[in-house]
Amino acid sequence: MIRGAAGVPLLVTGMFVRPALADATVTRASRRLLGTRVDIVVQSTSQTAAQAGIAAAFGEMVRLEQLMSRYSTDSEVSALQRAAGRHPVRVAPEVMAVLHAAAAMSARSGGAFDITVGAFAGWRFGDDGNRIPDAAELARERPLVDYRQVMLDARRGEAVLARPGMRLDLGGIAKLPILEAGMLALRRHGLHNAMVNGGGDVLASGQLQGRDWRVGVRDPLAPARLLGVLQVSNAVVASSGDYERCFIAAGRRYHHVLDPATGLPSAGPHGVTLVAPTAAAVNGLGAALMVAGQAAAGRLLAGLAGVDALIAGDGRPWMSPGMARRLQA
Template sequence: MNNFVQFFTISLCCIYCLLTSPLQAKWMAHNFNVMGTAAEIRFYQPALMSEQQAQRLLVKLVDVMHQIDESMSPYKSNSELSQVNQEAHAKPLKVSADLLSVINKAQYIAKLSGGIFDITFASAGHLYQYREHIRPTELQLAQASKFINYQDIALDEKNSTIHFLKQGTKIDLGGIAKGFAVQKCLTILEQAGVEHALVNAGGDTGLLGDKLGKNWMVAIKHPRQPDKQAALLPLANEAISTSGDYERYFIEDGQRYHHILNPRTGKSAKKLVSVSVIGPDAMMTDALSTTVFILGRSAGFKLLEQFSGYEAIVIDNELNMHFSTGLVAN
C-alpha cells in the first residue's frame, strides 16, 4: 500500500470515528433567582447533544421561567396579571395562552375543592405585607373577603378572555404558577431529548427520569428548624411541592401570620405547618399542596383520593408527620 492510500484510509477511519462516536455527555446546571425565590435547573446532556445545543437549551429554560414571572407576578406593576387585576372588572380582557391555561387549571381545582383553592384570595391577601408586619383590620378583612369567590371569574377559552364579575376582585397565582413554570421546563427538556433532569423553583421540584440509575434525593424542610430536614425522599420521574407557614410570615403577640390564606376567612390557615404533595405533574402538586394545607390532614387526604397518582406528607402543629394512604401502603 503506497503512502497516499495509507493516509487516505487512516483519514477515512478518523472521520468515521468522529461521526459515529457519541459526543461527551455531562451534567448542565444553573442556579438563579426568579419568581421571588431560588431556582435550579440541572440536566444530563444527551450523548448526541453538542455543548452549544446544551447551553442554548439552558438559556431557553431560564428565559421561559423569567417570562412566566414577568407575566404572572402580582408584584410587578407591568405584568400581565397586574393588568388583569386592574382592568378585568371593566370588561373581558384578552390574555396569553399560558395565563389562560394556569387560571383555567386553578378554576378546575377550585371547583373540585369546593372553593378551598381559590386564586381570588388575593382580594384580601393584598392587604397583608409580611416584611413590614402589616395585616388588615377586622373591618378591612370583612370588606375585602366579599370579593373572595372563584365563581366571580368568567373565562372565555374560545376568545382567550377573562372578566371579573365584581369590582374589587383580585387574583394571585402564587399557589400554582411556580408549578406551571417547573412543568413547562420539564416538557421542553423532554422534547429536546433529555432523559434525566431536575427543575426547582422554591418549594416546587419536577424530576425527569432518575439520576443516572439512582433516585433523586429531595429534602422536605423542617418547618421550625431552618438548618434541618424533616425528611429526605428518594424520587424519580415525578414532582413534589411543599407549602409551609415558614416562608412568608411574621409573628405578632405570639400569633403567626403567614401567606397561605383560608379563602373562607381571609386569614392564615392554622391546621397544619407543612404539606408536601407528590405526583406526576408539578402544577397540580403545587396547587394541591396549598389546598391540603388549608383543609387539614383528614379532609386534605380525602380530597387527594379524587386525584389519581397524588399523595401527601403533612406535618401538624405538634410537628408530627402523617402520610396519605398510598404512601402508607408502600
C-alpha cells in the same frame, strides 16, 4: 452541605444542595424567579446542549412569569385587575390554562383554594417589610374574594373579574406550570436527566449520576431538620408550608397561606408534601390542604392515581400509604 448515604447528592424541598460528587457532565444554574430561587441541574455529555437548554428554560419561565405576576403592571393579571367589573380581557393560552386549573381546584376544594385572595392586599411578608391588615380592612376586602366571580370564555380566550376591586394571586397555581414549561424546554434540547427546583417544588426527569433524584422533606416545625428522603424519577414533588414566608408579631406567627374565608393565615397543617407523576395532578392541592386541613385529605386525594401525600401538623405527620412506603429515614 448535606450529603446522603455514600455521598449521593441530595435536594431539599425549599433549598437546593450542591451535588456532592464532582462530575464534569453535571451543569447547574440558579436564578431568582417566581419570588424564590429557581435551580436547574442537568446531566449531559454536551456542555453546549446543557447551556443552551438551561438558557431556553429560564427564558421560557421568565416569559410566563411576566404574563402572570401580580407585581408587574405590564402583566395580564394586572390588566385583569384594572378591568375588574368593567370588561373582559383577552389572555394568553398559558394564562387561560392556569385560570381553568384554579377554577377546578377551587370547586374541588369548596373554596379552600381561591386565587381571588389577592384582594387581601394589605399583607406584607419579607422583602418589602411585614404588615398585618386590621380587621376593618379585611372586612372590606372579604366580599371581593369569590372564585365564582372569575368568568372565563375559553372560545374567545377572554377572562373577566366580575366585581370592581377584585385582585388575583396566582402564586399557589402558576408556579408548577411555569416550572414545567422550563422542564419541557430542557427536554426539547435533548436534556432528559434534569431537575428544576423552585422554592420547594421539584420536577425530576431521568436520573442524576445513574441514580434517582433524592429529595429531602423538611420538618415544618424545625425546617433545618428532615422528616425523610424521597427518591424520584419522572415525577413531581410539590411542597407547601407556613415556614417559607412568615414573621412573628406580638408573640404570634403569621404566614402567607391565607384562608379565603377570613383573610387570615390558615390555621391548618404547617406543611404539605405531595408526590405525583405530573404537575397537573397536584397543582394547587397543597395550598388547598393547608387551608382545608387533614380532615379533608381523603376527599381531596380521592381518585388521584399515583399521588402520595404527607401532611404535617403539630403532632405526628399523617402520610398516605404510598408516601409511607416512599419516605426513607
